[in-house]
Amino acid sequence: MLGVLLVGxxxxxxxxxxxxxxxxxxxxxxxPLLGLTLLxxxxxxxxxxxxxxxxxxxxxxxxxxxxxxxxxxVIVGGLAIGxxxxxSSRQRSGLPVGLSEAVLAKLRDRLQQQGxxxxxxxxxxxxxxxxxxxxxxxxxxxxxxxxxxxxVLEVVLVDVCGKGTAVGPQALQFAGALGGLIGALPPxxxxxxxxxxxxxQHSDDTFSTAVHLLVDLADGSYRVTSAGHPxxxxxxxxxxxxxxxxxxxxxxxxxxxPQFHASSGVLDPGDALMFYTDGVIERxxxxxxxxxxxxxxxxxxxxxxxxxxxxxxxxxxxVDDGDDDRAVLILSRCxxxxxx
Numbered sequence: 001m002l003g004v005l006l007v008g009x010x011x012x013x014x015x016x017x018x019x020x021x022x023x024x025x026x027x028x029x030x031x032p033l034l035g036l037t038l039l040x041x042x043x044x045x046x047x048x049x050x051x052x053x054x055x056x057x058x059x060x061x062x063x064x065x066x067x068x069x070x071x072x073x074v075i076v077g078g079l080a081i082g083x084x085x086x087x088s089s090r091q092r093s094g095l096p097v098g099l100s101e102a103v104l105a106k107l108r109d110r111l112q113q114q115g116x117x118x119x120x121x122x123x124x125x126x127x128x129x130x131x132x133x134x135x136x137x138x139x140x141x142x143x144x145x146x147x148x149x150x151x152v153l154e155v156v157l158v159d160v161c162g163k164g165t166a167v168g169p170q171a172l173q174f175a176g177a178l179g180g181l182i183g184a185l186p187p188x189x190x191x192x193x194x195x196x197x198x199x200x201q202h203s204d205d206t207f208s209t210a211v212h213l214l215v216d217l218a219d220g221s222y223r224v225t226s227a228g229h230p231x232x233x234x235x236x237x238x239x240x241x242x243x244x245x246x247x248x249x250x251x252x253x254x255x256x257x258p259q260f261h262a263s264s265g266v267l268d269p270g271d272a273l274m275f276y277t278d279g280v281i282e283r284x285x286x287x288x289x290x291x292x293x294x295x296x297x298x299x300x301x302x303x304x305x306x307x308x309x310x311x312x313x314x315x316x317x318x319v320d321d322g323d324d325d326r327a328v329l330i331l332s333r334c335x336x337x338x339x340x
Contacts, residue, residue, distance in 0.1 A: 001043070002039060002046060005034060006050060008031050010054075012028055013054045013058060017058065028051055028054055029080055033084070035047045044085065048081050048084060051081070123333060126155070127309075127312050128327065128328065128329040129315075130316075130328075131316055131327075141157075141158070141171075141277045142157075142160075142175050143327070144178045153213075154183055154213070155213045156182060156213075157210065157329055158175070159208060159279075161208060161253075170206065174194075174197070174208065187225040190212065191258070192258070195253060195256075195258050207251050209228040209230075209251050209252070209277075209278070210226075210228075211229040211247070211275050213273065220271075221267075222265060222267060222273065223264045227260065229249075230276060230278055231244050231247065232247060233276075233295070233296060234273055234274075235272040237268065237269070237270030237335065242299055267331075271333055274299060275329045276327060277327045278324065279325050280316070281294070283320070299311070299315055308330060311330055312328040
């Protein structure tokens, strides 16, 4: 690739040599600009050096016939080359900018793919919506799901310490670990194994909150195991209100032996469970209880007005823009009348 770009640069020099009026001086900098997306730092350094030489040769050869380069032109050209080299030197992956973007996009797609809930049996609906703090597809909030025997649904919603692109690799690594554990261990043992995984990272920034849901879709029985996560909400269709679930626990990656207090129940037709991350309810000027009360009110009005279809996205749209990732997951059981 370096050879191809050098040939292109040589072509510019030849055109300038024989027909300088056909080629503006700025055309020489097209090749380093392309090199920034295609080359690593050392080849790019060679290309930028060759570009400087080509510009000087063209200027000296054309002499007075070429428009004189002013001080501003020299400063702008030098700054452009300096910015290109600086940007390339910051690519710690060792990949060119273009390939780095492709790799990051692949990681993002894999993280999002792991969070897809399998198609559920008739009478059940699971929906989720997530927004990254930086507006990108990389977030510290993710979910892992598994459906076994056609009726046993297992979902883990996780909020990794940090937000946005900075926590993307850590979230992907943790999602991979949970993907290997889900379905292989019962809920509490899975949480303890996940805690042990984070403790082995030996970092102060590896703790996470998580909530685990295990549901038998045949009869609606469920079990919620929380690890420092905001409390789940249960929609009681008979009362038309969201009730706070009592599952509690220690965040993962904090202590060697976390404590978990699970909750259980049965989802009747028309009932639902809602899980969310702290970015949905936390506000700088109010406590978490006020945030939960706000969420209950917003979600109640939304469900009564529009039903559960699309509710996670509508709820997130009501959340004030903040500096934290946000996610909402709702598992709902269709009313008996809707199945007739």
